[in-house]
Amino acid sequence: MADARSPHPSAAQSPALLAVRDLNAWYDESHVLQGMAFDVHQGEVVTLLGRNGAGKTTTLRAIMGILPRRTGSIRLQGQELIGLPARAIARAGLAYCPEERGIFASLSVVENLMLPPVVRPGGLSRDAVLAMFPNLRERLGSQGTRLSGGEQQMLAIGRILRTGAKFLLLDEPTEGLAPVIVQQIGRTLRDLKQQGFTIILVEQNFRFAAQVADRHYVVEQGRVIDEIRNSELNAKMDQLHAYLGV
Amino acid sequence: MPVQVLFGQLLLGLINGSFYALLSLGLAVIFGMLNVINFAHGAFYMVGAFLAWMALTYLGVNYWAALVLVPIVVAILGMIVERTMIARLAQLDHLYSLLLTFGLALMIQGVFRNFYGVSGLPYSIPGELAGGINLGFMFLPNYRAWVIVASIVVCTGTWLLIDKTRLGAYLRAATENPVLVGAFGINVPRLITLTYGFGVGLAALAGVLAAPIYSVNPDMGADLIIIVFAVVVIGGMGSILGAIATGFGLGIIEGLTKTFYPQGSSVVIFVIMAIVLLVKPAGLFGKVA
Numbered sequence: 001m002a003d004a005r006s007p008h009p010s011a012a013q014s015p016a017l018l019a020v021r022d023l024n025a026w027y028d029e030s031h032v033l034q035g036m037a038f039d040v041h042q043g044e045v046v047t048l049l050g051r052n053g054a055g056k057t058t059t060l061r062a063i064m065g066i067l068p069r070r071t072g073s074i075r076l077q078g079q080e081l082i083g084l085p086a087r088a089i090a091r092a093g094l095a096y097c098p099e100e101r102g103i104f105a106s107l108s109v110v111e112n113l114m115l116p117p118v119v120r121p122g123g124l125s126r127d128a129v130l131a132m133f134p135n136l137r138e139r140l141g142s143q144g145t146r147l148s149g150g151e152q153q154m155l156a157i158g159r160i161l162r163t164g165a166k167f168l169l170l171d172e173p174t175e176g177l178a179p180v181i182v183q184q185i186g187r188t189l190r191d192l193k194q195q196g197f198t199i200i201l202v203e204q205n206f207r208f209a210a211q212v213a214d215r216h217y218v219v220e221q222g223r224v225i226d227e228i229r230n231s232e233l234n235a236k237m238d239q240l241h242a243y244l245g246v
Numbered sequence: 247m248p249v250q251v252l253f254g255q256l257l258l259g260l261i262n263g264s265f266y267a268l269l270s271l272g273l274a275v276i277f278g279m280l281n282v283i284n285f286a287h288g289a290f291y292m293v294g295a296f297l298a299w300m301a302l303t304y305l306g307v308n309y310w311a312a313l314v315l316v317p318i319v320v321a322i323l324g325m326i327v328e329r330t331m332i333a334r335l336a337q338l339d340h341l342y343s344l345l346l347t348f349g350l351a352l353m354i355q356g357v358f359r360n361f362y363g364v365s366g367l368p369y370s371i372p373g374e375l376a377g378g379i380n381l382g383f384m385f386l387p388n389y390r391a392w393v394i395v396a397s398i399v400v401c402t403g404t405w406l407l408i409d410k411t412r413l414g415a416y417l418r419a420a421t422e423n424p425v426l427v428g429a430f431g432i433n434v435p436r437l438i439t440l441t442y443g444f445g446v447g448l449a450a451l452a453g454v455l456a457a458p459i460y461s462v463n464p465d466m467g468a469d470l471i472i473i474v475f476a477v478v479v480i481g482g483m484g485s486i487l488g489a490i491a492t493g494f495g496l497g498i499i500e501g502l503t504k505t506f507y508p509q510g511s512s513v514v515i516f517v518i519m520a521i522v523l524l525v526k527p528a529g530l531f532g533k534v535a
Contacts, residue, residue, distance in 0.1 A: 064429050090431030102426045106418040114412070115419055116430035163431070 015078075017042045017167070017198055018063075023072035025055075025062040025222075032058045033070070034222035045189065045199045047209040050219035051245055056202040057099055059219070060169045063200075064096045065089045076167070091119050095165035099172050099202070101156040103144040110140040112155055116163045123164030132188060133158050150181035157188065167198045174208050186211050206233075206240065218243045253384040255505040256498060261390055261459065263497020264397030267490045268452040269474040270481060271401055272445035274489035275408070277478075278421045279441040281340055282332060285348035287474070288467030289355055290446040294320055294453025295462045296358060299369050309372040309458070316454050321447030328442040333435065351468070358464035366461030393455050400451065401490045408486055417441065476519040482532020492530060 016039035023036035033055050040046050048056040062070045065086040074081040081089050090096070095116070104112055113129065113136070130137045133154035139147060147155060153173055160168060170189075174182045182205075189199065189212045203209040209216060210233050218226040220243065228236050269287060276284045297316045301307035307315065327350065335343045371389045378387040408414040420427040420434050428434045453467075460466055474493075481492030496515050504511040522530060 066425050066429050086425070086428040087431050087433055090429055096426075096429050098426060102423060104419045104422050106422055107415055111415045115415055115427075117432060119431050160430075 016040060016075075017044075017077060018200075019073070019075045020059075020063070021073040021075075023059070023062055023070065023074065025058055025067050025070040027058075027067070032222050033062055036062075036072070036219075036223055038217050038224050038227075040198060040200060043193070043196055043198055044215065045193050045201060045213045047201045047203050047206075047213045047216045048219050049203060049206055049209060049216050049240070049244065052204075054219040055222040056219050057171055058222075060096065060171050060200065060202060063089070063169060064094065066096075090116075090163075090165070093120060093165045094167050094169060095160035095163055096169045097156045097160055097171060097173065099175065101152045103147065103152045103155055105143060105145040107144050108140070109136060109142050109144055109147065109155060112144040113140075113159045113162070116159050118162065118164050120164035122166070124158075124161040126162065129158040129161055132161075132191075150177050150184075153177060153181070153185065154188075157185070161192075166196060167200075168192070169200050171202045172204060173201070174203070174205055182208060206244065250384050252505050255501040257384070257386065257390060257501070258504070259498040259501020260394050260494070261497070262500060263494040264394050265452050265456060265470065265493075266474055266477045266497050267401050267493025268397050268448055268455075269470065270477045270489040270493045271404055271486065272448035273474065273478050274481070274483065274486055275404070275448075276442055276445035277483050278486075279417060280328075280332065280336075280343075280438055282343040282347065282442075283340070284442075284445065285344060285471075286327070286350045286354070287347075287446065287449050288469075288471030289351040290320055290324060290449040290467070291453040291456070291470065292358065292464060292467035293323075293354060294450030295369070295457040295460075295466060296362070296453075296464075297450070298454040298457045299367055299462045302369065309454075313451070313454050317447040317451040320450030320453075321443035324446035325439050325443035328439045332442065333438070336438075351471075355464050355468060362464060364463055364465060366463035369457040369462055371458040389458055393459065396455060397452075400448070401493075404448070405486055405490065473515055476515050478529075480515075480519050480522045480529060482529025485529065485531040488529065488531025 018040040020039070021037050023033050024031065025033035036055070036059055038046075048059060050056050058067070061067050063074055063081070065081065065084055065088075070082065072082060076092055076094065079092060081092065084092070104115070107115065113126065124132070135151050136155055136158065139151065144155065145152070157170070157173060173185050177185070186208060189201070192199065193212070201209065201213060206216070210230060213230050215230060216228045216233070217224045218228065218240070226239075226243065228240065233240070269291060273284055273287055276282060294316050297319060298309070298312040301312050301316065302309070331346060331350075332343055335346060375389040375392050378385055408417055416427065416432055416437060420432070420437055424434045456466070477492050477496050478489060480496065481488035496518065499518070500511055500514055503514040510517075
């Protein structure tokens with residue numbers, strides 16, 4: 001087990017795209033993140049693995065600036081994000097897809113798709129998103145929440161691809177979905193990686209995580225307790241089972 | 247019963263309904279976005295009427311210019327109030343902002359009462375809209391027809407703005423989940439300020455429209471706003487179309503009551519409110535939270 005306050009040695013030796021250090025966060029009185037520290041490099045897919053309540057979702061929320069109270073340091077290409085409001089963090093090029101998907105009931109599918117403003121050039125066009133998720137094309141006029149769970153997840157991912165942000169924070173995109181949809185989302189994530197996207201993925205399903213990720217951080221009690229390269233995953237399976245309690 | 251009386255009361259009902267609709271629309275928009283029950287709404291309506299009177303009396307600004315300028319001025323005042331006061335209470339229980347806006351209403355009314363008394367000031371109908379048309383079965387004053395048309399146009403325009411445009415999509419999304427909308431990079435606090443300004447601007451527009459019909463006096467908003475709150479409760483908090491339809495509908499019902507059972511006309515809206523609250527507490531067009 002490494003010291004959670006210092007980053008683990010990482011694949012690329014170039015400076016990290018995102019460097020999280022000593023990140024603490026609270027919900028009311030409960031101290032959920034207790035010194036999170038990790039790095040994500042350009043073009044990597046990194047997962048946060050851990051049991052329920054370990055602080056994975058909170059980590060994404062803290063990075064996005066949608067928690068009332070957080071301290072420490074979150075640097076994106078050297079720019080400190082910790083004091084910024086969520087809207088400025090989005091404008092800095094981070095795009096967030098929440099666990100509950102966040103599809104708006106009072107908006108149609110196409111309105112949901114077009115809602116996030118473009119923050120920089122180079123995002124996917126509406127047609128490119130619809131080519132990636134053809135199911136959505138038939139349903140553009142429907143109320144957003146009338147879509148199936150899988151379609152809602154595609155919409156939630158598709159709409160942030162339009163913004164031009166190249167750094168995605170995805171919170172359990174496979175949760176509750178049928179295996180065939182999970183496979184489709186897996187293909188999409190590998191596709192995005194090839195296109196140069198950087199992704200932090202929160203996952204319970206480490207078999208899914210193993211198909212798409214370069215590295216895994218194991219989170220427990222609000223801090224990173226281990227880092228596993230995807231290539232070491234099989235060798236470390238017993239240890240991972242112990243961490244996750246499965 | 248003479249048909250002229252019936253149509254006369256129906257017309258009066260439509261006029262009242264025009265004001266109910268404009269005011270409850272603003273309240274509904276503000277409530278949806280800010281979760282604030284804006285008790286100062288009647289005061290902004292009254293300020294709208296007074297600013298039109300003051301602009302004409304002191305500066306010679308005519309009705310048509312006032313119709314455009316006064317809502318803008320009041321919207322700016324409203325945005326200052328939202329930024330400097332209401333926004334500070336956003337994290338607290340909604341009761342606090344309700345008390346704040348109630349206190350503001352009392353202060354604004356008090357100031358105008360102090361300077362202008364309560365007897366009311368006349369504002370004459372603009373020359374272009376003087377007179378009326380004889381429809382055969384009734385006499386339709388031009389100004390009253392104009393008020394109804396203006397209210398319908400403004401209400402429809404507001405509904406289209408909220409339901410069909412990108413800005414409206416931001417508003418609806420931020421009403422549902424402001425945190426996520428902020429995480430997309432949209433400036434939600436600014437959206438809230440603009441919404442409050444827009445809502446009270448609508449109230450001021452209603453005030454300017456009302457100036458030539460009712461006498462301009464400091465209590466005009468307080469008298470009206472109680473009924474408008476009942477309209478909003480009947481229509482359902484936060485429903486845009488509900489606020490518009492209920493506003494006009496209740497105005498007409500009130501007019502009909504005046505014709506057939508005059509004694510009941512001042513309470514009919516509250517009786518309907520009580521029944522709706524018992525049968526469908528979320529309001530006729532409201533969604534159950």
